[in-house]
Amino acid sequence: MTTTLITGANKGIGYETARRLVGAGHDVWVGARDAERGRAAADRIGARAVQLDVTDDTSVSAALEAIADQAGRLDVLVNNAGIPDNTVGVEGISGATALAVLNTNVAGVVRVTQAALPLLRSSDRGSIVNVSSGLGSFGANTDPARPESQTPLIVYAASKAAVAMLTLKYAQALPGLRVNAACPGLTATDFAAGFPGAQPVEDAVGVIVDLACAGLDGRTGTVLEAEGPLAW
Template identity: 55%
Template sequence: MTTTLITGANKGLGFETARRLVEAGHTVYLGSRDAERGRRAAERLGARTVLLDVTDDASVEAAAKSIAADGGLDVLVNNAGIESRTPDGGVIGAGELTADMMRQTFETNVFGLVRVTRAFLPLLLRSARPVIVNVSSGLASLAGVTTPGTPAYAYPGVAYPASKTAVNMVTVQYAKAFPGIRINAVEPGYTATDLNAHTGTQTVEEGAEIIVRMAQIDPDGPTGGYFDVEGPIPW
């Protein structure tokens, strides 16, 4: 039995990924900052829930101890993420960006990912088939944001794509440091979720496809890569 933890999993891509992996036979822990929302989501899916705020050391450490006591972990999906927006839902461009806005985004998207990964590494290293999936974005691609005519080039925001580019670098460096773990970054695509005020052009079912696929790769599968549903994509 494969045991999987998904952060930020009580809604959106995390919830759909959990649904699909439960269906595939995984024992899934839904990480959620809100205990009641997490409990309700887990009940709907036949999953387990764990209170987990990726920005809080004590919360992450408690979650790791709880899952360790239940038997361990095989797959970690670092899905929790935020995108700061204006009060009317607009993207915050370079002219409006402040250091505090940047810090808030990085606290969840980058530091939270590192915090969770560090806490669960001892459990993953004891697994026979350890996997880490880091949910990145097409906006993280430097090739994309510098190529006129692409959706990434047209996006005016700074904090979110910068944070996901950092996620890509973290992915590569962790993959080199831990060659026994399959560690990859994935681009779900522009998916309609709360993150973008449901302006995305594809469904969560479509967006979760690459996350689910990479969560189930074999021990001889790729590591240190950056993938969308069609395959490797440019850094």
């Protein structure tokens, strides 16, 4: 059985991904900053829960130790946890607000990935899926036909561009693992409050689930959306 950890999985895209992967036969660990909410979410779908705050090194280490002790393995890591910054344009941006977003969305990926590497390296199917966004793609943001080019979410977009580069560089540094980023698109979660045209979460997670279920011959070092590879 494939053992999978999903960060930020007590609601939204993370929760739906967990539900789908449980249905696909994975032994899923729901990582959640709030332990009680994490347990409730895990109980609803037949998963396991672990308290995990991606901004806290001690919490991250304890979570991976718990998985090692209780499951003995980790095959797939889905770095989903993130926070929005729906500040449109420059008003309201500060160094402090930027650091908060980058600490969760970028440094959080690094913290969890680094802590998970010993378990992932010992797996014969180790895979990392980083949940990113088209807003992190230079190609999408410079294409007038795409909505990203008309959406000046400065700090959030920068955080997801960083996730894309982390994906590429981790893939290059870890040839024994598969490392990819998935862009689910604009989805009707807390993140998309106030943005029209958001898709249901059930329609958004397919690209994440596909990468989490890919075999040993699956791709690595790519950023994917539902339609296929996304230009960097």
